[in-house]
Amino acid sequence: MGSSILFQVLERPATSLVSTLLIAVYLYITSHGIGYAEVGLNYDLAVQKLELWRIVTAQISHVELLHLLFNLSTLWSLGIIEESNGNGAKGGTIFYLQTSLVLLIFSGLVCLLLYHLLGVVLRREQYLNMTTVGYSAVIFGWMTILSRTGVASFSVFGLANIPMWLTPFASLVLTSIIIPRASFLGHLSGILVGYMVVSGVFDWLTLWWLVSLTAWSAALLVFHLVRTGRMEVPWLCMMPSDGAGDIETGVPIVRIVDGVLERR
Template sequence: MGTSILFQVLERPATSVVSTLLAAVYFYITSHTIGYAEVGLNYEQAVQKLELWRIVTAQLSHVELLHLLFNVSTLWSLGVVEESGSGARSGTLYYFQTSLVLLIFSGLVCLLFYHVLGVVLRREQFLSVTTVGYSAVIFGWMTILSRSGVASFSVFGLANIPMWLTPFASLVLTSIIIPRASFLGHLSGIVVGYMVASGIFDWLTLWWLLSLTAWTAALLVFHLVRSGRLEVPWLRMVPSDGAGDIETGVPVVRIVDGVLERR
């Protein structure tokens, strides 16, 4: 049994890393009492306040243990994509690259849904709806596999259902098990999954995806330093009047109202 699990971990390195990352982020969030509002994705903060880093943090974060367990177990079942290294649409590199596409663009599509509903159709409650969880990426993978000839999908090892039905069956099942789950967030993953399967993102190289991710990470670090949640040596953020600055005799780089200054 242990050997079998270890063999699967070695065959699915990216899936194993992502699953571990999701668990680590969950334990960090719960141990620091961080809530939906601080890491989640909603239109007001992501678009109106330009906190686009939330596209990444929201999907890597889980506030409820049941939500995390549901996503990780489903993610592990989808890791079969990694086990076949032959062909252009299989293997660890393809899995990693496609997962990045799903993560970034499902967040953007979700924001587009909120824009249409909240701004265009003036249903303002959608401007403050907050989503968290890796579900959009998972639903995207279900959709891709349903278009790639995979016949069936195992649901927690209890039953197999036709792959073409999996995204929509899971959408209903998730809404029942986790009532607060975001329908539009999951639907965004399905939409981007169909886009990936149709080849729309074939032009997008791994270099560009990593660049987008790096810029998002940089924005997140900037926000954490600015809010005081992260301390960086020789870097301080102070208001324009200098309040809060401490003289230590050590040259520092300060960010004063968004402008870098060296002292």
């Protein structure tokens, strides 16, 4: 039994890595008392206040244990895509990671677009304050992709095997029943991006471009966090002149607050 599990872990390195990341983030969130408002994707905060980093933090964060366990169970079942590298089918770890990153980023953007259409265009203002968290959008996106690649059936949460083409929508309904607080629009955005992937919309987005865009996005995220004072940076090039600084290292902590450099 133990050797079988170890073999699956080795066969699905990316799936194992993502699962470990989701568990680690959940443990950090629960141990620090972090809630939906701090990490979730919210239209007002992401668009009006330009906190676009929430597109990433929302999807790798889980506040409820049941939600995490459901996603981990389905995520592991989806790991078969890493093992399908052959017979002319797309698959393998690189393809899995690349497509997962596309699903993560663009499902967040599509979710914000849906919030905009409902909240701003149709004036249903409750959608402007809704907050979504969880890796479900990526998972639903993968279900959609598999439903279009000839896979016959899929195990939904380990409860039942259903036709693959029906899986995304059956899971959407089942999740809404079991976890009432789950975001319907968040899951729907994953399904929509999944269809975009299989339709070739992102074929231009090669691994090089994807890594480049991710790197620039990460750089802009760090700059935004530093500039708004949400991230403190050890200023290694400066030595404290008045004894003020970090207690353990003696290195002054520098922040940019409202465009002004402050040291303490």
